[in-house]
Amino acid sequence: xxxxxxxxxxxxxxxxxQHRFVIFASKKAxxxxxxxxxxxxxxxxxxxxxxxxxxxxxLPALARIHRLDALLVQRIAPWPxxxxxxxxxxxDLTPIKLASQYGSLRDVxxxxxxxxxxxxxxxVLTPCEAVAEEVATYAGQxxxxxxxxxxxxxxxHFAPSVSTGKKESSQGxxxxxxxxxxxxxxRKCVETLIKAYAEFGNSRPRHLVVIGxxxxxxxxxxxxxxxxxVGLAEAVDFRGFVTEQELxxxxxxxxxxxxASSDEGFNMPVLEAMACQVPVICSDIAPHRELFxxxxxFFKPNDVASLTAVLRRVLADPDQQSSLKLAGAxxxxxxxxxxxAQRVLGAMERSVAGQ
Numbered sequence: 227x228x229x230x231x232x233x234x235x236x237x238x239x240x241x242x243x244q245h246r247f248v249i250f251a252s253k254k255a256x257x258x259x260x261x262x263x264x265x266x267x268x269x270x271x272x273x274x275x276x277x278x279x280x281x282x283x284x285l286p287a288l289a290r291i292h293r294l295d296a297l298l299v300q301r302i303a304p305w306p307x308x309x310x311x312x313x314x315x316x317x318d319l320t321p322i323k324l325a326s327q328y329g330s331l332r333d334v335x336x337x338x339x340x341x342x343x344x345x346x347x348x349x350v351l352t353p354c355e356a357v358a359e360e361v362a363t364y365a366g367q368x369x370x371x372x373x374x375x376x377x378x379x380x381x382x383h384f385a386p387s388v389s390t391g392k393k394e395s396s397q398g399x400x401x402x403x404x405x406x407x408x409x410x411x412x413r414k415c416v417e418t419l420i421k422a423y424a425e426f427g428n429s430r431p432r433h434l435v436v437i438g439x440x441x442x443x444x445x446x447x448x449x450x451x452x453x454x455x456v457g458l459a460e461a462v463d464f465r466g467f468v469t470e471q472e473l474x475x476x477x478x479x480x481x482x483x484x485x486a487s488s489d490e491g492f493n494m495p496v497l498e499a500m501a502c503q504v505p506v507i508c509s510d511i512a513p514h515r516e517l518f519x520x521x522x523x524f525f526k527p528n529d530v531a532s533l534t535a536v537l538r539r540v541l542a543d544p545d546q547q548s549s550l551k552l553a554g555a556x557x558x559x560x561x562x563x564x565x566x567a568q569r570v571l572g573a574m575e576r577s578v579a580g581q
Contacts, residue, residue, distance in 0.1 A: 227300065227317050229494065230353075230377060230566075232260075234298075237567035239266035248292045250285065268292075277335070281305055295578045296348075298570075301336060303343035311577050314347035316340065316361050318491030320413060327412050327442065341365045349577040351375050351570060353492035356512035373573040376517075377492050378563030383470070384501040386555075387478045399463070403433035404537075405480035405504070407473070407495040408487065410464075411441040415486040415509070415528055416449055422533040424456040431481050431541070432461065439467045477502035482540060482547075485509060488527050492517070497561055500554030505547045507536055521557035523550065 239247040247267035252275050255261065261269055270292070272284060281299075286306045289297045296311040297304065303312050321328040321336045328336075344350055344365035350372045352358040358372035404423060408414045416436060423434045440446045446464075453462045468476065477483065483499035485508045492513060499506055506522040508514040515524070523540055526532040540546055 227315075230315070230317075231300070233378065233563040234567060234570060235261065235267070236263050236265075237563060238571055239264070241564070241567055242571045248288075248294065250288055277302070277332075296574050298351075298574070301343065302339050303346045305346075307346070311348040311574075312346060313349045313351065313574055313577065314343055315351045316344065316357065317353055318357055318489070319360055319364060320489050320491070322364070323489060324413055347371075349373065349573055351573065353377050354513050354516055356516045357491050360512075373569065375566045375569040375573070376561055377494060377497065378561050378566045379494070379497045379501045379558055380563070381501050381558060384474060384477070384498045384558075386503040399433055399435065399476075399479070401432035402481045403435050403463075403479075404431050405435050405437070405476055405483045405499070406486065407437040407483070407499075408485075408493075409438045409441045410436075410446045410449070412445050413487055413489045414438070415488050417452055418528055418530055418533055419484050419486045420449065420452055420456070420458070420462060421530045422537055423462070424458060425530070425534045426537075430461075433463055434458070434461060435463045435465060435476060435480070437465045437468055437473065437476065473498075474502065477504055480504050482507060482537070484533075484537075485514065486527075486533065487511065487514075490514065496522070497558055501558035503551045503555050505540060505550035506554055507533070507540060518554075518557060521550070521553040 235249055243266065248270055249267050250270050250272055251261060253271045256269060256271055270288065272280065281302055281304045285297065285299065285304045286308055289310045290308045294310045296313050298313040300315050303314050321333040322340060325337060341364065344361060344367055350361060352361060352372060352374050354376060355374045358374050362369045362372050406416060406419055410416065420434065423430055453459055477499050483504045483506045485493055485496050485506065487493065487509055488511065490511060490513045496506055496508060496518060500521060508518055508522045508524055509527040510524040511527055523536050525536040
């Protein structure tokens, strides 16, 4: 979500030079230089950072003061509409579908207000068609109100290494490894991957590397207990948060990248791994199938035996690994942030024009 917003803030003013753009941001974000790349847009500091008050009063007032035709907001729509179109992004319905796993106050607001926000919006943007269909059904809205923009990947940064005759940095891992990336929470199904990895015995890759900050401490503790119980404490490496360059290094040197999630809105790490020419194995869920069919190997979600079988097949077949690398790289070329920004801008223009 943050990457989408960052890219839109930079690219929309560049490609839509016939329009006037105003970006509302927190004082801290402005002070920290998060908008240093911004060109051709007016940057306005929010008077305070209180999400409920922002939606109820501040954003509608600022939209009116700056005479906006459309206001793009995330997830929760502003409540009064004073002459402007509301463009809403909904990246997924995860906090609603998996309510027991999302108990923060913010998640409660999301569950309470997502449907009414969709109803109140003039246009809803989603990262893929599967999410658009899901949100339209959930809110009981006509599908024509929804536009999928599709995320992009920076292929200048996420790219295979250029051979220099020296071994590429692999962040301290000197042998083959499986890689998984994403916040440590239950929908990522890391336990499925650990159990499948354990099935290999002595033939397994030397390491399983799991990247991601902990969102669910109880789940993280369960994973560590599982690793110990199957005797893999020395083989499974929980890296936590890593820098973007460390992430690129880890992608480039991975034997296989595995995305085991039971629910996603898009899953950016899959696209990043493909851009780095890593063979990818995905759970067969709707967004993965829509976005990556033909470029990844698929297994049944939450099915250890299915994942184990696919891993065995891919790891034992260098030709399939090469085929997945090529297909993944070609798929990554289809997703650019410039194209995403063009889709967003076109959808907003049509909404304002009443089309």
